[in-house]
Amino acid sequence: MAYLIESDSGTWEVVIGLEVHAQVSSRAKLFSGSPTDFGAEPNTQVSLVDAAMPGMLPVINEICVEQAVRTGLGLNAQINLHSVFERKNYFYADLPQGYQISQYQYPIVGEGTVVLDMPDGTTREIGIERLHMEQDAGKSMHDQDPKRSFIDLNRAGVCLMEIVSKPDLRSPEEAGIYVRKLRSIMRYLGSCDGNMEQGSLRADVNVSVRLQGATDYRTRAEIKNVNSVRFIMQAIEVEAARQVDVWESGDEVVQETRLFDPNRSETRSMRAKEFAHDYRYFPDPDLLPLDLDQTYVDKIAANLPELPDAKKDRFIVDYGLSAYDAGVLVADKETALFFEEAAEGRNAKLAVNWLTTNLFGALNAAGKEITESPISATHLGGLLDLLADGTISSRIAKDVFEEMFETSKDPAAIIEEKGLKQITDTGAIEAAVDAAIISNPEQADQVRDGNDKAIGWFVGQVMKATQGKANPQAVNELLQTRLKG
Amino acid sequence: MSLDRDDVRKIAFLARIKIEDAELEPLADELNSIIGWVEQLGEVNTDGVQPMTSVAEMLTPQRPDQVTDGNVTQKVLANAPDRVKDFYAVPKVLD
Structure with a gap:
């Protein structure tokens, strides 16, 4: 401008x-x-x-x-x-x-x-x-x-x-x-x-x-x-x-x-x-x-490394990134390298978001450079895998991320240690949904009357009851069938 | 090209050489005769001749990037008119 x-x-x-x-x-x-x-x-x-x-x-x-x-x-x-x-x-x-x-x-x-x-x-x-x-x-x-x-x-x-x-x-x-x-x-x-x-x-x-x-x-x-x-x-x-x-x-x-x-x-x-x-x-x-x-x-000339402009173009083509995201990532050689390690074979856009929003934010707050990151690229990639295969919900992922930043531990180990695996057992989710409906008849009536906001409130209740380990989408679907089906 | 008193005063100032006013005129004369002598070279036809920067037909020698010197603090400071610890000390520079 x-x-x-x-x-x-x-x-x-x-x-x-x-x-x-x-x-x-x-x-x-x-x-x-x-x-x-x-x-x-x-x-x-x-x-x-x-x-x-x-x-x-x-x-x-x-x-x-x-x-x-x-x-x-x-x-x-x-x-x-x-x-x-x-x-x-x-x-x-x-x-x-x-x-x-x-x-x-x-x-x-x-x-x-x-x-x-x-x-x-x-x-x-x-x-x-x-x-x-x-x-x-x-x-x-x-x-x-x-x-x-x-x-x-x-x-x-x-x-x-x-x-x-x-x-x-x-x-x-x-x-x-x-x-x-x-x-x-x-x-x-x-x-x-x-x-x-x-x-x-x-x-x-x-x-x-x-x-x-x-x-x-x-x-x-x-x-x-x-x-x-x-x-x-x-x-x-x-x-x-x-x-x-x-x-x-x-x-x-x-x-x-x-x-x-x-x-x-x-x-x-x-x-x-x-x-x-x-x-x-x-x-x-x-x-x-x-x-x-x-x-x-x-x-x-023959031995020059790949420079930021060329890397940016490659990131746009190979990873489908926006020009802006690619520009941010390649500005710093170490960041670009970190990104490639974390994104290789994974959802690149998700990797960009976790890197630029969560990791940059945490590093900034801690006054650290990417080279001093307590979370390695491999571990961040591991977290993305656990998200992708449904082992953890994105809400839990944030908690795991914080723990990773604190301790530099492998995300899989943290999840195992703290029992943070997402509940995929539908029986357990059903039980939690039913319990929520029974103890909140007023709100249940509101949903039946067509108040969609109240559905969101129920999702929150169930997530709270399961310590965030239920899959929110599954919870939402169950609530829909129970209350409106 | 010829130099006058003011040119000489300026050159002396730039070189930080102190000269009295009485010396300006004679110095201008001396410098002018040197310039006049060098200007004779202008009479030679140098069309197509590359400027020569050295009489030695050789490439500039280069050193490998190795630390081979330094750590001679007392030697480099030995002639300093004034020093404080291992710094040179000079009259205060204002800008």
Whole structure:
């Protein structure tokens, strides 16, 4: 649905482009042999290369190259066999070299596309402008000392992929879906763990507004370093509203970098640094151009895993799922795997419902990921079997499910232990039905007078009397014949 | 192409090199003569010649993804003008 802002002079639309910085999954850094593990003691994962000691030379990590190519292929993008590392020059305390080694004119990956799965089941294609490799900077801490900032270079030199979208996004919601989709693709590929809490995925958000129907772009502002999907969406919302106000009041939006403050829900201008954007890129003389051959790329392409879009299509065809359900399931590789294990050879729609409603609900409440689920896919499948063959009613299934979530036990064992098997013995059900009718003559008369609601009430009474173990449909049929037959 | 005093001031600022106003003019002259020298290369016809980035006819060497370095905290901090525990300490950075 279109995201539009109404104002005195008309209806505005938002134009958004994202630069996503994704940390490449690798053991060692991009140009040195230091480890990349998160959360290590300060400055323990730093080599003399990372600390930019004189005379140290960078040597590229082959896995980082492979991960960038793999990600490019996952974005249906052109892989550039020739790419060049350049120096992006600026001074900052957490950048010991005085420049960041990045790619500029010749990135390793060119144009591609990402398909967004919209909540209404439709899809939308977003263009990728490029993907290039670069070094991460170190971490600055400004709140530890009144006069000094503390610097930890553990992250300095870790390989990032900067993925630049075309200005194709039109709403905060789309931007959120786009980032989630990128993360999903990279997790499938194993090229980035997508962990936003640990800073593995961060975004610079470019926002401009224009009157609906306009085709030219107005001046944009760049909101730096937003580190959660929710904040990305909020930042766009408040920045777009701010820009509409600026234009409305007769002023002009200026091109600048801004900072999103989630506590105050506003963006504000970062101190305008004169010449800040004069990075004076030039090819890094310490590094030769990166030249790949097509067979290398083809080999990586041949070994790509099934990606979310292909999996989604397969789920729709093989399991008869709706586009929406399939989209939800494939967003996360582990969820998709869980679903396939639980649904294989069973009623897929029932499996989706139990997975997305019951299991997701319980996991959410417990703050757990699907990989930490106390209920295994095999056990959930087992529960579906017990439902399908009539061993338990769907009401009992809910209780069994809760018990499974508590104890991780096999559903068949729980049913056996607690005597929850559905009563299929018609004699026992008949007895319970008759007992209910005899003790409630008033309600029985109501049913005979044609009050169908009262039938439901009787079903409830019988279910209660049998601790939910009677088959509700059988109960209903019996009541019908006894009272109306 | 030629540089004036303001260009030199800007370049010096970007490189964080302090220069006095009196040095601007002579530096501009020096830089201009270097640029003029390099610009002579523009006279050579380079149609169809690929830009050369290195004199070495070789592919860039690559490393396997193995942890072979790090854990030299005291070495990397040895020259730091100021430190707190195992952090570098620098004058407060405001943005």
